[in-house]
Amino acid sequence: VEGQSQIQQDASNHILHPFVDNHALKNKGARIMSKADGVYVWDDQGKRYLDAFAGLWCVNLGYGRKELIDAASKQMATLPYYNLFFNTSTPSTVQLAKAIAEIAPDHMNNVFFTGSGSEANDTVFRMVRRYWDVKGQPNKKIFIGRHNGYHGSTVAGTSLGGMKPMHKQGDLPIQGIEHIRQPYWFDEGGDLSPDTFGLIAANALEEKILEVGADNVAAFIAEPIQGAGGVIIPPATYWPEIQRITNKYDILLVVDEVICGFGRTGNWFGCDTLKIKADLMPIAKGLSSGYLPIGGVIISDRVADVLKSEESGDFLHGFTYSGHPTCAAVALENIRILKDEKVIENIQQQTGPYLAEQLQTLADHPLVGEVRTLGMLGAIELVQDKATRTRYPGDGKVGGICRDHALDQGLILRATGDTMLLSPPLVITKEEIDKVIEMTKNALDKTLKDMQ
Ligand code: PLP
Numbered sequence: 001v002e003g004q005s006q007i008q009q010d011a012s013n014h015i016l017h018p019f020v021d022n023h024a025l026k027n028k029g030a031r032i033m034s035k036a037d038g039v040y041v042w043d044d045q046g047k048r049y050l051d052a053f054a055g056l057w058c059v060n061l062g063y064g065r066k067e068l069i070d071a072a073s074k075q076m077a078t079l080p081y082y083n084l085f086f087n088t089s090t091p092s093t094v095q096l097a098k099a100i101a102e103i104a105p106d107h108m109n110n111v112f113f114t115g116s117g118s119e120a121n122d123t124v125f126r127m128v129r130r131y132w133d134v135k136g137q138p139n140k141k142i143f144i145g146r147h148n149g150y151h152g153s154t155v156a157g158t159s160l161g162g163m164k165p166m167h168k169q170g171d172l173p174i175q176g177i178e179h180i181r182q183p184y185w186f187d188e189g190g191d192l193s194p195d196t197f198g199l200i201a202a203n204a205l206e207e208k209i210l211e212v213g214a215d216n217v218a219a220f221i222a223e224p225i226q227g228a229g230g231v232i233i234p235p236a237t238y239w240p241e242i243q244r245i246t247n248k249y250d251i252l253l254v255v256d257e258v259i260c261g262f263g264r265t266g267n268w269f270g271c272d273t274l275k276i277k278a279d280l281m282p283i284a285k286g287l288s289s290g291y292l293p294i295g296g297v298i299i300s301d302r303v304a305d306v307l308k309s310e311e312s313g314d315f316l317h318g319f320t321y322s323g324h325p326t327c328a329a330v331a332l333e334n335i336r337i338l339k340d341e342k343v344i345e346n347i348q349q350q351t352g353p354y355l356a357e358q359l360q361t362l363a364d365h366p367l368v369g370e371v372r373t374l375g376m377l378g379a380i381e382l383v384q385d386k387a388t389r390t391r392y393p394g395d396g397k398v399g400g401i402c403r404d405h406a407l408d409q410g411l412i413l414r415a416t417g418d419t420m421l422l423s424p425p426l427v428i429t430k431e432e433i434d435k436v437i438e439m440t441k442n443a444l445d446k447t448l449k450d451m452q
Contacts, residue, residue: 004029007044018153036063039425039432041412051412052424052436057227057259058290061337062425068291068330068337075329084113084323093323096332100283100298103268103335108281110304113296113323117258117284118152120295121221124254124280125156126317128219131252131303134312140218141176144208144251148182150228151221151256151282160221163228178212180204182226183234186370186381186389198235206245219252219279220245224270227259230419231379233372239274252279252303258295259377262286262335263344263426266352266375273374279303286426287331294327343426347375354430358437359422365441367398367448378422380440382447391418392451401450405443411436413443 001009008029016022017030032044039062041051054060061068075092082090093113101109112127114120125143132140145151147162158166159173162182167173183201185194192200209217220242226232246253255278260270264286267273271281279302284295299307307315321327338344356373362380363371369383382399384392392398399415406413406420414421424436 001027001029005032005044007032038062038064039428047410049407049410049412050432050435050439052422052428053412053414054423054425055290056285057264057423058285060262060264060286060426061289061334061343062427065289065291065337067333068289071329071333072292072326075326079325082325083320085318090323090325090328092325092329092332096323096328096335099332099335100296104281104298105269105271105277107277107302108298108300110299110301110308111296112299112317113294113328114284115293115319115321115324115327116152116295117256117282118154118157119319120258120282120284120297121151121160121256122154122156123297123317124219124221124282125160127280127297127299127303127307127315128252128254130312130315130317131306132218134306134309137215139216140251142212142217143177144205144217144220145177145179146182146222146226147179148184148229148232149179149222149226149256151223152258178208180208182229182232183238184226184230184232185235186372194235195237198237199241201234202238202241202245205242206249209245209249209251214249214251217249217251219254221254221256223256223258224260224274224276225265225374225377227377227421227423228416230416231372231377231421231423233374233377233379234274239276243276254278254280254282257281257298258284259286259423263338263347264376264423266348267344287334288327289330289334291334292324292327292330293321294324294331338426341427347426351428351430351433352376355422355424355428355433358433361437362441362444365444365448367402367444367451376424376426376428380420380422380444382418382420384451398447398451402443402447405446406439409439409442411439411443413440 011030012026033041034044035042042048097111100111145160149162151157151161159177162179181204185197189197261283265273271278279300281298288294352375359371369381369389372379384390396417399418403415
């Protein structure tokens with residue numbers, strides 16, 4: 001294709017890329033990212049981008065951290081790989097599990113390791129059903145998730161998630177999975193106050209439980225804040241009501257911390273920020289700042305006691321890379337840095353409020369219907385009519401235009417439909433936040449012109 005470099009042509013000739021129209025990519029050419037430092041990445045043409053999306057919500061400590069690189073190379077030289085199957089463990093894996101237990105809520109002291117967030121949610125699927133089996137309540141099989149939730153791309157992950165276009169590919173969800181509405185006030189709240197809407201959205205869980213029978217329901221799964229769905233921060237009434245319902249009907253509460261975990265919301269976990277008591281928390285991404293693939297499920301004592309009981313027997317589940325010692329060494333070092341450099345305290349006291357305040361200055365823009373932030377997560381809703389929260393026709397068109405204008409200027413934002421999403425590295429400085437805001441404003445101005 002004319003104008004494309006060899007590597008761009010090789011990329012479209014030899015890779016089936018995820019989450020993209022691979023036919024269109026052939027003509028457009030992939031952007032080839034070739035190096036990175038701090039909050040910046042460079043493409044192979046030498047163009048620099050401020051990555052306000054931290055890769056895919058994951059490069060929490062930013063790029064080029066020598067300590068993480070050293071931790072990997074030291075571990076590789078000592079013991080690059082061993083597994084956790086058949087009564088073995090490795091020092092870095094054990095240390096990591098202990099470090100996670102220390103920062104997790106008090107009632108959670110065990111981890112099952114995986115290679116990714118999707119595998120973590122597949123693990124949840126089997127672990128929850130196993131839990132009820134061992135407890136002698138094998139009928140409790142049904143999972144309830146949410147429309148527009150995201151829990152990964154594996155069969156169980158896609159099924160637990162509520163992305164309809166994904167369900168269409170592969171004839172999903174698999175049996176035994178139901179979905180309820182999401183707590184998305186901006187799109188679905190109408191004239192209701194956010195608090196009233198939050199209660200209604202939570203009560204959809206109780207209605208679903210009564211519909212399918214509480215004795216058949218194994219677990220409810222949700223992200224603390226729906227990430228890929230649009231950084232949907234639920235109204236304050238939502239989570240306490242969900243907690244009440246899961247307690248009342250004896251249903252496990254699975255809170256997917258793959259994005260929110262490890263500092264993103266200004267605490268170690270989204271559950272800490274939103275005051276949720278979870279039974280299981282899938283993790284990945286920020287666990288290693290994305291430097292190496294590692295995920296897991298943090299397990300409450302309630303569940304661990306059953307799965308480690310005499311009656312339970314072998315847990316027939318695991319991956320070659322469960323607890324991979326090199327990934328674990330990097331994750332351990334990542335946690336050490338988060339602690340020693342007080343990264344999370346800094347978000348709470350400095351950069352979190354600053355991002356909120358600065359992003360709020362964009363709320364007056366004619367294209368902006370709402371701005372939301374929590375910790376180092378942000379969303380900007382693009383609308384045609386501010387007062388009525390009416391979207392532009394075209395289903396994501398204006399979001400795509402805005403994303404491309406941002407890219408032109410050297411800023412990486414993500415667009416989910418017409419919602420612009422921000423998830424910068426947790427170590428982003430106030431000066432760098434200023435740059436994000438300036439480039440975002442320019443992108444909004446240019447987008448508005450295009451729409452007129
Ligand atoms: N769960 C949530 C909330 C996620 O955002 C993601 C990825 O974006 C996943 C699970 C899947 O994780 P992975 O892509 O590591 O499989």
